[in-house]
Amino acid sequence: MTEHIALFGAGGKMGCRITDRLKDTDRYDVQYVEPSEHRRERLAERGLSATSEEEALDGADIVVLAVPDDLIGSVSEEVVPQMDSGSMVVLLDPAAAYAGELHEREDISYFITHPAHPSIVDASSGLSGDDPDWFGGQGREEQDIVCALHQGPDDDYDRGEAFARDIYAPVRRAHKLTTEQMVILEPALVEMVLGSCLYAIREAYEHAVDMGVPEQAARDFLFGHFRVELGIVFGFTDFPFSDGAQEAIEQTRQDIFVSDWKERVFSEEQLDEVTSDIA
Known part of the structure; x- marks a missing residue:
């Protein structure tokens, strides 16, 4: 079953990493939201084009907010009221959720995930090589991730972790935490x-x-x-x-x-x- 993804901030630093992981994956139909003209050029370099917020949110199963931390609150206030009931917001950092900055809506889920990055003590890590994968998620260096279901039914944890494993692949271990533990x-x-x-x-x-x-x-x-x-x-x-x-x-x-x-x-x-x- 194909999941419909709305990726906000698709042309940014984290957005491009996620874009590169998802753009050729049949499991996801991704709509890319990027208001910055400069960052839209990054999408064009990948053969992709940005779409409108309204079009991306129409029928979206998962909405990824790959935007700066200080914008999460305001973006959630604008985006979450337009989402379908039962859909999920994926955040890449716990700060806004912990600080109570998210739009309150009981019928959607908030899922938080963050990479641990390739370990310096992992013997398979090539950090001393010519082209080290410092951040992970580029398909070369295995890494671990942390995940938290901040809000939503318990079953949505598995759904969120599966998506997190895809955007940070290849993943060795996914640690299930609370929002407070992530902070x-x-x-x-x-x-x-x-x-x-x-x-x-x-x-x-x-x-x-x-x-x-x-x-x-x-x-x-x-x-x-x-x-x-x-x-x-x-x-x-x-x-x-x-x-x-x-x-x-x-x-x-x-x-x-x-x-x-x-x-x-x-x-x-x-x-x-x-x-x-x-x-």
Whole structure:
């Protein structure tokens, strides 16, 4: 059975990735909605043309909002009232749903899905190759995804996951979460914590170069230790840090992190504030 898809933001960054996955798939009849003339040119490069909002929504089974987070609320207010009863909205980020920015309508489903991206610890990952699939969903690097049925009948979870597996293919594992759990992962874990730590590492690397270490030596030494220390910290190997290294780590953690950083970063108040700013 062919499902009718209305893809909003089809010419954008995420929209083009989804377009590339769906345009040659017989399982879906896709209508592409893109108001930007510049982004319509991206569709034309793929041999596709944009259609009107009204035409795309007519009979749509699934409506994908591949638009910026801060537009999700306003776009849902415009689009959702025009949808057929029993249809589904697919969101690519949990922020707007968590922040309560979605149009309220009880007879449609809201499904959220997001890629985990190809894992740096997966032996099959080719991130060091000439053309790495950094984001996944290009048919080359297997990845995992997370999914949440924010609103709707339980059966719609399977329907949403099946669609998510197609737009992010090839998918290894699909993790069923709640909207709240997705927010703990992003933005909290991977943006607020991981992103901040990586910027700190980048600054430390640049500081080492400023202190006279040759840049290539600093890069090679740092990136090699990424692999070793990631394996140690996450238990992929039973080879431990030396006693001296462990002591240096514990002392430096006290200099870098305040003692209650986890309680602050993952608090409901902080998550509310951050998701509200995003949405």
